Amino acid sequence: MEMGNDVALSVRNLKTYIYTNNRCNRALDGVSFEIRQGKTLCIVGESGCGKSVTAASIMQLLPTLSRIEDGEITYHGPDGPVRIDALERDGAKMRAIRGKEIAMIFQDPMTALNPVYSIGFQIKEMLRYHTSLGRKDRHSKAIDLLRSMGIPLPERRVDEYPHLYSGGMRQRAMIAIAMSCNPRILIADEPTTALDVTIQAQIFELMDTLKRENGTAIMLITHDMGVVAELADDVAVMYMGNIVEAGPVGKVLRKPVHPYTRALLDSIPVLGRGKDQEIKAIPGQTPDPYNRPTGCQFADRCAYRVSACDEMPPETMVADDHRVMCWRYQEFMADAAE
Structure with missing residues (x-):
């Protein structure tokens, strides 16, 4: 090849x-x-x-x-x-x-997301580790990512925990985490x-x-x-x-x-x-x-x-x-x- x-x-x-x-x-x-x-x-x-x-x-x-x-x-x-x-x-x-x-979306978003942290926290953790964005920018970037994944009311839902999301929304949140650093x-x-x-x-x-x-x-x-x-x-x-x-x-x-x-x-x-x-x-x-x-x-x-x-x-x-x-x-x- x-x-x-x-x-x-x-x-x-x-x-x-x-x-x-x-x-x-x-x-x-x-x-x-x-x-x-x-x-x-x-x-x-x-x-x-x-x-x-x-x-x-x-x-x-x-x-x-x-x-x-x-x-x-x-x-x-x-x-x-x-x-x-x-x-x-x-x-x-x-x-x-x-x-x-190289980012990965796992098979089951319920086990891949941490139940004790909000969705926003889990996206921002990724941004904190891999980018130089400040705290405010990380928060607005997390909201933008959720919005681009088609999650309604992202300003409110960014602070919610995985169990409040439906299966499809959890999978979108997973993709948002995976795409947060433009892999x-x-x-x-x-x-x-x-x-x-x-x-x-x-x-x-x-x-x-x-x-x-x-x-x-x-x-x-x-x-x-x-x-x-x-x-x-x-x-x-x-x-x-x-x-x-x-x-x-x-x-x-x-x-x-x-x-x-x-x-x-x-x-x-x-x-x-x-x-x-x-x-x-x-x-x-x-x-x-x-x-x-x-x-x-x-x-x-x-x-x-x-x-x-x-x-x-x-x-x-x-x-x-x-x-x-x-x-x-x-x-x-x-x-x-x-």
């Missing part, structure tokens, strides 16, 4: 392992991708495929018994490239980047899991506006293919710690060349096709991460399995911007071209 000059963050061959009771889960087993300025990369996959571990690795927020074993995470900042994987987890340099340059990269880990679809649409619209107006690079973790079709510029499909297919959204969704991507697309209803359409569930379960098959991780659930699948397929470039890990990708390419 060539390094464009618009790349905000690049990940190369990242391996993050989690250790428990003398067993090792290879949560990420050689993952590579890049996030581009002003673009959205969607990472899709089932629960447990390593999406959140990827985010935690980039933010250096991994649990204690896990570590980056190999690979590089490079942040291409205004002062030149910084190897994030080489920084101390809680060192001054990492803390300066975390929040200011260059925003990582959103399933930011609308607990919200209804109207609020979901509003939150995604908000993120899209931020991307357009601030040129923010966004990495959006989701398992919803509809969201991907709507928001992504690039897609990486993850399964059991590997990116099995990646490329521009048009190619991956229109001409998928990995059976897993196809299975994901077949498992969602298509609007306008009526109630007679066939929706296929993916058979079986994801394998036990502590006791994995030796070859292709998807083989046991795959309708196209052949004996070659007992070995791990290499990553193959099927076009200069589209890659896949599958032994039979050529057949799928031929049949996608028809």
Whole structure:
């Protein structure tokens, strides 16, 4: 993969392992991708495929018994490239980047917000740590941020506590905290899991506006293919710690060349096709991460399995911007071209 000059963050061959009771889960087993300025990369996959571990690795927020074993995470900042994987987890340099340059919106805003501090306090804390604004300016900036996130009566609500906010408003407050320092990269880990679809649409619209107006690079973790079709510029499909297919959204969704991507697309209803359409569930379960098959991780659930699948397929470039890990990708390419 060539390094464009618009790349905000690049990940190369990242391996993050989690250790428990003398067993090792290879949560990420050689993952590579890049996030581009002003673009959205969607990472899709089932629960447990390593999406959140990827985010935690980039933010250096991994649990204690896990570590980056190999690979590089490079942040291409205004002062030149910084190897994030080489920084101390809680060192001054990492803390300066975390929040200011690379911000994260967590999956559940109720657990990510501190219940004993007002929303305003939590936004101002971020501003106090990362900017040189005075006390009054921090207060008015907090109100402006809440207003720009579409929260009504921000002058009053800035002093309220998280439990007085609804789910959608808490998520907006989370985004306000994340966007308070105009980060260059925003990582959103399933930011609308607990919200209804109207609020979901509003939150995604908000993120899209931020991307357009601030040129923010966004990495959006989701398992919803509809969201991907709507928001992504690039897609990486993850399964059991590997990116099995990646490329521009048009190619991956229109001409998928990995059976897993196809299975994901077949498992969602298509609007306008009526109630007679066939929706296929993916058979079986994801394998036990502590006791994995030796070859292709998807083989046991795959309708196209052949004996070659007992070995791990290499990553193959099927076009200069589209890659896949599958032994039979050529057949799928031929049949996608028809």
